[in-house]
Amino acid sequence: MQAMGQSVQSDNDRDLTGYDWTGMTGGIRAAFSLPGLVMVCSFMGFGALIHDVGFPLLAGVATIVLIWALPGQVLFVTMWQSGVALPLIAAAVSLTAVRLLPMTIGVLAQVRLKQASRVPEFLLGHFTAVTVWVLSLTSLHDVPAQRQLPWLVGLGTALMTTMMLVVPLGYYLADSLPPALAAAMVFFTPAFFIMSLLSGAIWRFDYAAIVLGCVLLPVARYFAPDFDLLIAGLGGGTLAFICLRPRRKGLLK
Amino acid sequence: MTGVALILAAMIPAGFIATYFWRAVAVVAVTRIDPESDVLLWVRAVSTALVAALVMRMIIAPSDVLATIATEHRFAAVAIGIGAFYATSRSTQIATFATVIALAVLHLVLG
Numbered sequence: 001m002q003a004m005g006q007s008v009q010s011d012n013d014r015d016l017t018g019y020d021w022t023g024m025t026g027g028i029r030a031a032f033s034l035p036g037l038v039m040v041c042s043f044m045g046f047g048a049l050i051h052d053v054g055f056p057l058l059a060g061v062a063t064i065v066l067i068w069a070l071p072g073q074v075l076f077v078t079m080w081q082s083g084v085a086l087p088l089i090a091a092a093v094s095l096t097a098v099r100l101l102p103m104t105i106g107v108l109a110q111v112r113l114k115q116a117s118r119v120p121e122f123l124l125g126h127f128t129a130v131t132v133w134v135l136s137l138t139s140l141h142d143v144p145a146q147r148q149l150p151w152l153v154g155l156g157t158a159l160m161t162t163m164m165l166v167v168p169l170g171y172y173l174a175d176s177l178p179p180a181l182a183a184a185m186v187f188f189t190p191a192f193f194i195m196s197l198l199s200g201a202i203w204r205f206d207y208a209a210i211v212l213g214c215v216l217l218p219v220a221r222y223f224a225p226d227f228d229l230l231i232a233g234l235g236g237g238t239l240a241f242i243c244l245r246p247r248r249k250g251l252l253k
Numbered sequence: 254m255t256g257v258a259l260i261l262a263a264m265i266p267a268g269f270i271a272t273y274f275w276r277a278v279a280v281v282a283v284t285r286i287d288p289e290s291d292v293l294l295w296v297r298a299v300s301t302a303l304v305a306a307l308v309m310r311m312i313i314a315p316s317d318v319l320a321t322i323a324t325e326h327r328f329a330a331v332a333i334g335i336g337a338f339y340a341t342s343r344s345t346q347i348a349t350f351a352t353v354i355a356l357a358v359l360h361l362v363l364g
Contacts, residue, residue: 056260059264066268067272071303072272086266090267090271097274100279122277125273128276134345179318179321180361183360187352188349188353190307191353192349193307195348195349198343205298206298209298209301213301213305213306214308217313218309220306228306229306232309240298241295246294
């Protein structure tokens with residue numbers, strides 16, 4: 001089964017030996033799209049959130065460059081502010097980031113040139129997160145093979161730069177907006193997370209993992225508040241996988 | 254160390270390395286790993302459940318600003334958003350906006 005983005009490419013195109021970096025400009029333009037706008041709103045919400053919990057703005061902006069995956073950023077900020085031990089923060093952040101492994105493999109398998117240098121792949125790996133992944137599935141049809149990786153790097157660069165401007169905006173707006181509007185802004189972040197999970201769900205165990213993660217969280221929180229996310233994530237995910245392990249494969253590329 | 258410097262020093266291992274590790278593994282493994290192997294599917298499930306749990310925590314244990322909105326309105330807004338997701342043949346974008354608008358409307362109309 002071929003991915004959408006590969007449909008017009010012949011296998012020979014994948015044997016080119018170098019990337020065409022002029023492809024970056026197309027990706028930069030693609031940042032100004034509806035998925036980009038949702039991301040802007042979510043990061044404004046993140047800016048409002050860090051203001052709300054009292055996390056320094058500068059460190060909040062640093063999470064964009066260093067982590068570049070909003071669930072991990074929210075986890076780091078909220079756990080740091082509740083004084084959770086660093087190894088536990090690292091474990092929780094890392095567990096949310098595991099989602100990036102299959103996502104990055106999917107993106108790279110679609111755009112990498114087999115004979116080219118592998119260094120740019122490590123760069124694209126850092127930019128890969130949900131919005132880049134979504135746009136890689138929907139927008140690469142007409143981009144020639146040697147421009148696809150640069151296209152995504154351009155997209156990632158433009159999105160990252162934009163978010164670094166948007167987070168301070170949300171941070172300062174949180175102060176001046178009426179509380180109800182500020183709350184709505186903060187709510188963009190969890191709303192975007194849950195819709196992204198639903199949109200990425202393929203198998204029944206994906207849905208089971210979403211439901212079990214939600215249901216186990218209050219229980220885990222009651223018995224072990226510091227470990228609530230780890231318990232709900234590990235427990236819910238493992239349970240979903242054991243009970244509903246998929247038999248039909250070949251659905252991820 | 255000042256507050257920000259301390260946070261940055263903590264963020265390198267607990268944020269950057271904790272996250273980039275998996276991206277680097279993906280780059281190294283893309284030539285030989287099967288993204289649908291059992292280990293990766295389990296990993297996918299754990300990661301999905303963890304993000305879902307994070308959403309749940311933001312709803313039931315909200316930050317100060319979010320706490321100005323009633324818990325049942327936070328739940329109702331998500332339910333409406335999920336309805337919008339399926340009503341629009343799975344549009345993440347529309348559903349995200351619908352959730353937030355529903356939250357604001359519920360709060361303003363029902364207090």
